[in-house]
Amino acid sequence: MDLLDIIEEKRFLGQEFLTWLWFKSEERGGTIFLPEAGEDIQLVFEKHMMLEYGEGENREKLICRGQMTELQEARTGLAMGKKLEQARILLTRGEYEWTLSLKATLMEFRNVKPPKTMGSSEEGNEPEAVEGRLLEHLSLHEMVVRTVDQLFRMFLDLRIGSGWEQELTRIQAWVRKGKETH
Amino acid sequence: MGLLARSASFVRYAVEGDLPANFWEFAAERIALHSFRDIDESYEERSVGWVSVVNMFDSEFAYASYAAADHVVLSLRMDERRVSPKVLSKFCLKEEERLKKVRQIPKLARAHRVEIKESVRLMLMKKAAPTPAVYDLCWNLAESTLLFFSTNQKAQELLEEFFKQTFDLSLMLQVPYLTAEHLLDAPGREALADITPTIFI
Numbered sequence: 001m002d003l004l005d006i007i008e009e010k011r012f013l014g015q016e017f018l019t020w021l022w023f024k025s026e027e028r029g030g031t032i033f034l035p036e037a038g039e040d041i042q043l044v045f046e047k048h049m050m051l052e053y054g055e056g057e058n059r060e061k062l063i064c065r066g067q068m069t070e071l072q073e074a075r076t077g078l079a080m081g082k083k084l085e086q087a088r089i090l091l092t093r094g095e096y097e098w099t100l101s102l103k104a105t106l107m108e109f110r111n112v113k114p115p116k117t118m119g120s121s122e123e124g125n126e127p128e129a130v131e132g133r134l135l136e137h138l139s140l141h142e143m144v145v146r147t148v149d150q151l152f153r154m155f156l157d158l159r160i161g162s163g164w165e166q167e168l169t170r171i172q173a174w175v176r177k178g179k180e181t182h
Numbered sequence: 183m184g185l186l187a188r189s190a191s192f193v194r195y196a197v198e199g200d201l202p203a204n205f206w207e208f209a210a211e212r213i214a215l216h217s218f219r220d221i222d223e224s225y226e227e228r229s230v231g232w233v234s235v236v237n238m239f240d241s242e243f244a245y246a247s248y249a250a251a252d253h254v255v256l257s258l259r260m261d262e263r264r265v266s267p268k269v270l271s272k273f274c275l276k277e278e279e280r281l282k283k284v285r286q287i288p289k290l291a292r293a294h295r296v297e298i299k300e301s302v303r304l305m306l307m308k309k310a311a312p313t314p315a316v317y318d319l320c321w322n323l324a325e326s327t328l329l330f331f332s333t334n335q336k337a338q339e340l341l342e343e344f345f346k347q348t349f350d351l352s353l354m355l356q357v358p359y360l361t362a363e364h365l366l367d368a369p370g371r372e373a374l375a376d377i378t379p380t381i382f383i
Contacts (some may be wrong), residue, residue: 006359012379014358019382046299107358108333110191130236134255136325137185138320141329145194152358153365160366160373168380175382 007105015052015083017155022079022084036150042092043151050086051077061085075178084134086110091147098144109148114140115130156180184318184331185255193338195328196364197321199351205323206249209349215246217241218259225308230260230344238316245379254321257261258341261312273302287383317341327354 001009023031027045033040048065051074062082064074078084086103096117101110116135124130158167184190191312202208218231218241234240234248235257248256277298278290290298318331330341342353354360363371 003355003357007357010357010359013362013377016380016382017358067258079383081381103333104358106193106333107356107361108191108193111334112190112192113188114190127246131250133186134235134246134250137190138250138253138255140320141185141190141192141320145329149361149365152361154372156366156374160370160377171382181269 046088048088051082055080194354
């Protein structure tokens with residue numbers, strides 16, 4: 001299968017992952033336990049989402065944003081069968097905090113704001129300072145990618161394993177609850 | 183929106199193929215061979231090459247190396263002379279009108295108009311200043327992955343082509359399904375191939 005076919009035929013995988021991640025973040029009030037790392041991380045969906053519905057040329061998009069909303073439209077959209085395509089996320093791991101938008105279909109990391117660190121304040125154009133800044137940015141970007149990978153791995157283990165039916169029942173109940181609440 | 187910016191957008195690639203044993207020597211030679219060449223003082227239409235992530239005018243990496251721990255950190259720079267279609271159309275019409283008046287004819291042949299268009303395009307191209315575009319990348323050698331700091335599809339196609347040209351290695355965009363294949367073992371990959379979309383309602 002070539003890349004374009006994979007993108008089109010397996011489009012649902014990234015969107016299901018992002019939807020599951022939204023459910024997972026709300027399940028324990030923003031805390032998710034990462035089995036691979038053996039630690040809790042904080043993951044909060046911010047008030048900016050894009051959902052999709054339909055196939056190919058008939059694809060519809062729904063953008064929801066607002067500071068003080070409860071993502072009512074997005075929750076309703078989910079209950080109507082729309083899929084989550086992009087979301088703005090606040091991710092905290094240990095002392096580090098990122099905000100990023102994750103786009104599901106191509107797994108794009110957009111507008112990633114890495115944590116402010118001690119090193120960030122160190123300016124200067126000496127080769128050592130430049131290399132230091134480079135390495136710091138590099139490692140922070142790689143850390144957020146690794147964290148998303150660990151979450152994706154957690155989703156995949158469930159998705160292809162025997163626990164999926166049970167997880168799916170919980171997700172469906174959460175989607176229904178969102179619809180009833182709003 | 184690059185590697186050193188306060189806010190960055192990127193996609194991930196897998197680097198496919200084996201690295202040569204003397205990698206850093208190989209990289210030095212290939213990067214030098216494909217480093218960016220300035221076209222400000224020439225009439226070339228397009229130039230593509232590698233520059234330092236710290237300074238887009240540094241194509242000799244005098245200021246900062248492209249080697250950072252076990253990563254290769256580079257910027258892909260493309261300068262291109264562009265002529266807007268509206269400007270091209272205006273100057274073509276102007277030239278056509280001039281010729282019709284000089285020759286006292288009501289219409290020009292299609293072949294002639296095509297010729298005019300090409301010569302006007304070349305004339306305008308020579309006058310246009312090259313527009314630069316710079317995209318950062320960091321290549322993790324140990325994991326054979328690469329972060330490319332642009333979500334623009336044309337920029338990604340340019341990278342894929344130029345990276346192959348430089349290093350003889352292919353890049354594969356890591357969309358969720360391919361990322362999943364890397365994260366799972368063989369039985370997991372088989373199970374993954376069989377899954378169909380879930381309904382969450």
